[in-house]
Amino acid sequence: MTRSYDLIVIGAGMAGVSAANKCASQGWNVAIVDALPYGGTIRGHQDNATLTPTPAATVTDVVDTTKGTVHMVLGGGGTSVPSNQLFFQPPKCRVITAVGAPDPTTGKRPPVYVTEPTPWSAVRDTAHSYGFAAFAVDPGTRRGGTTTMKVTYYDVTGTEGALTAFETFTLRRIRQD
Numbered sequence: 001m002t003r004s005y006d007l008i009v010i011g012a013g014m015a016g017v018s019a020a021n022k023c024a025s026q027g028w029n030v031a032i033v034d035a036l037p038y039g040g041t042i043r044g045h046q047d048n049a050t051l052t053p054t055p056a057a058t059v060t061d062v063v064d065t066t067k068g069t070v071h072m073v074l075g076g077g078g079t080s081v082p083s084n085q086l087f088f089q090p091p092k093c094r095v096i097t098a099v100g101a102p103d104p105t106t107g108k109r110p111p112v113y114v115t116e117p118t119p120w121s122a123v124r125d126t127a128h129s130y131g132f133a134a135f136a137v138d139p140g141t142r143r144g145g146t147t148t149m150k151v152t153y154y155d156v157t158g159t160e161g162a163l164t165a166f167e168t169f170t171l172r173r174i175r176q177d
Helices: 014-025
Strands: 007-010 030-033 062-064 092-099 111-117 131-138 146-156 163-174
Touching: 007 014, 014 030
Parallel strands: 007 030, 062 163
Antiparallel strands: 092 111, 131 146, 146 163
């Protein structure tokens, strides 16, 4: 059997799947090729059902983004009932890994959780639910130089929108030009 494709995407990671989906939504005939199941490669991962990637580093003041993807979760959830007061001590998280059998009364399927340590959970603000991050970007001045992003997370601390700086960190990466 011979097949013809408009696009063949090598790698089923986030970027590959996004590109494939966008092209397929425009009517392209798309194939995705990856050595692993859908979702791409996880180089090192937690030894449980979540396969959460093992962090390359947990330093919190300067983050070298050449070590891998940086995930930032900012804020306490922005809920009227502060969920950030429910943080686990020491830091850990619950990850949904499956769904259970349907409840005979409601028909709803409950989540199945795995709890794992979160060494990546660097700084957590249990006192304030609302805030935002401000980014100051310095693209660098020369080819091959360093691009930096200074991130300051501000708590919204009052009813009138008063701001208090809670955490500052810097993302750093060598330019690719």
